[in-house]
Amino acid sequence: MNQIRTLEEMPLRKFHFQMFFYTGGGAFIDGYIIGIIAVALAVLQPQFDLSLTTVGLVGMAALVGMFFGGILGGYLTDLIGRKTMFILDLVVFVIASVLQYFAQDPMQLIILRFILGLAVGADYPIAGTYMAEFAPKKNRGALLGGLVALWYVGYGVSYLVGYFMLALGEDSWRWMLASSALPAIIILLARLKMPESPLWLASKGREKEANGIVQGIFGKNVVLSESFEAEEKTSFMDMFKNGYGKWTIFIALFWTLQVAPSFAIATYIPEVLGLFGFADGNKEYLGSAIMSLFYIVGLFPALYLVEKIGRRPVLIWPFLVSAIILTTLGLTSSWHMSFAFTIMLFVIYGIFNTGMSIHQWIYPNELFPTKIRGTALGFGTGVSRIGSSLSTFLFPVILSKYGLGVTLYICAGLFFIGFLVSLVMAPETRNMSLAETSTLNKRTNKLSYQSNSGKKII
Known part of the structure; x- marks a missing residue:
C-alpha cells in the first residue's frame, strides 16, 4: 500500500x-x-x-x-x-x-x-x-x-x-x-x-477540486495537505492585521533597503568608476562589464546556503558585508587605488548584494497565508520600486553636490540599517511548511486549520 x-x-x-x-x-x-x-x-x-x-x-x-x-x-x-x-x-x-x-x-x-x-x-x-x-x-x-x-x-x-x-x-x-x-x-x-493553484482553490472552499489537481499531477497517493486553511475572504487590509503587520513592515523595509542603493549604483556604475580615476581608455565600461558578469555568481552559493543554513544568515550578513565594502570604497575613493583593487571590492559587494536579493521572493511568499500571499508580495514589490526610483533619481544629485565618498557612505548606511532591521526582525523559515511559516506570528495564539476530513485542528 x-x-x-x-x-x-x-x-x-x-x-x-x-x-x-x-x-x-x-x-x-x-x-x-x-x-x-x-x-x-x-x-x-x-x-x-x-x-x-x-x-x-x-x-x-x-x-x-x-x-x-x-x-x-x-x-x-x-x-x-x-x-x-x-x-x-x-x-x-x-x-x-x-x-x-x-x-x-x-x-x-x-x-x-x-x-x-x-x-x-x-x-x-x-x-x-x-x-x-x-x-x-x-x-x-x-x-x-x-x-x-x-x-x-x-x-x-x-x-x-x-x-x-x-x-x-x-x-x-x-x-x-x-x-x-x-x-x-x-x-x-x-x-x-x-493548472490553478490548489492552495488558492482550497482557501476558497474548493478542496475537492484542489486535491484533484494535485493527484492529477503527482498521483493518487498525494494530497494537498494534512490540513488546509479554513475558507476566508480576501481583504487588502488583512496584511496589516492579526499580527501580519510586522511582516509587512519587515518586507517593505528590507526589500527597499536592499534595492535602493543597489539600483542607484548599478545605474551609474560607469560614472562612479570614472570618478575613481578610470575614465581613460574606457576602463569604466570594462569594469562595469566585469562586475555584471560576476554579480550573478552570488546567486548560486546563496541558493545553496538558504536551504543549508537558513534564511536569516543569508540575509543578515550580506547586508553587513555590503555596508563594510561600500564604506571601504568610500574611504579609498580619493586614494588612487589600482583598477584591479577597486574592481575586486565592487565584485565582492556585488556577489553578497545579489545573493541576499533572493529573499525578495522568499519571505513575502512564506510569511503570509494563501488569502493574502499575493497581496503582501505585491505591496513589497510596489514599495521597493518607489524606493529604487527615488534613489536612482537622487544618486547623481548627491554625487555632484557632496562627492563620491559621501555618496558611497550614504549607500553603506542604508545597507547597515538593513542589517539592523534583519537582525531584529528576520524569522527563520527553513524546512517549514507554508502552514507553519504563515503562522509564525501566532505561535502563542490559538489557530485553527481544517483537515481534509473536515476536522478542526488547533
Whole structure:
C-alpha cells in the first residue's frame, strides 16, 4: 500500500522545473524591459530631441507602473485566482509591447511604458505565489530565490538584442521596445497549460477540486495537505492585521533597503568608476562589464546556503558585508587605488548584494497565508520600486553636490540599517511548511486549520 504524501513533501520533479520557468518568465521580462530601454534611449533621444527630464520620465515610467501594478495585481491575484491573473497580465504585456513600435511622441511612449510597468509589477505576486504554492518545502527557498536569476538573464539578453538591432537604423528603437512582445507571447502560450493553484482553490472552499489537481499531477497517493486553511475572504487590509503587520513592515523595509542603493549604483556604475580615476581608455565600461558578469555568481552559493543554513544568515550578513565594502570604497575613493583593487571590492559587494536579493521572493511568499500571499508580495514589490526610483533619481544629485565618498557612505548606511532591521526582525523559515511559516506570528495564539476530513485542528 502506497503511503499518503502531501504536496510539500514531494521531491523535485519535471513539473517543478516547468513551473519555475513559466513563473520566472515574469522576472525575465522585468529585467528585459529595464535593460532594453537604456539601449533604445541612445537612439530615441537625438531623434526626438528629448530633454533630460523627458528621458528620466521615459526611464522611470515602468518603475512607477510597477508600484501600482504590484499592489493592485497582488490583491487581484488573491481575489480571483493565480491562473486568471497570469493570463490577463501577459495579454496586457503583449499588447503594450507591440504598441510601442507605433509610438509617435514621447508622451505616448511614457504611457505605454507605465502600462508595461503595471503588467510586470502584477506578475511578481502572481509568479511568486504560484511557485511557492507548488514547491516542495525542502526546495522552496532555492526555487523562489532562483527566480531572481532569470531577472539578470533577461537584463543581459536585452543588451545583446539591443546591440544587434542597432543595425536597423533610426527606427531600431521601435524594434527594440516591441521585441519584448516575443518572450511575452512564448510565456503566455506556456502558461495556458498551467493548472490553478490548489492552495488558492482550497482557501476558497474548493478542496475537492484542489486535491484533484494535485493527484492529477503527482498521483493518487498525494494530497494537498494534512490540513488546509479554513475558507476566508480576501481583504487588502488583512496584511496589516492579526499580527501580519510586522511582516509587512519587515518586507517593505528590507526589500527597499536592499534595492535602493543597489539600483542607484548599478545605474551609474560607469560614472562612479570614472570618478575613481578610470575614465581613460574606457576602463569604466570594462569594469562595469566585469562586475555584471560576476554579480550573478552570488546567486548560486546563496541558493545553496538558504536551504543549508537558513534564511536569516543569508540575509543578515550580506547586508553587513555590503555596508563594510561600500564604506571601504568610500574611504579609498580619493586614494588612487589600482583598477584591479577597486574592481575586486565592487565584485565582492556585488556577489553578497545579489545573493541576499533572493529573499525578495522568499519571505513575502512564506510569511503570509494563501488569502493574502499575493497581496503582501505585491505591496513589497510596489514599495521597493518607489524606493529604487527615488534613489536612482537622487544618486547623481548627491554625487555632484557632496562627492563620491559621501555618496558611497550614504549607500553603506542604508545597507547597515538593513542589517539592523534583519537582525531584529528576520524569522527563520527553513524546512517549514507554508502552514507553519504563515503562522509564525501566532505561535502563542490559538489557530485553527481544517483537515481534509473536515476536522478542526488547533
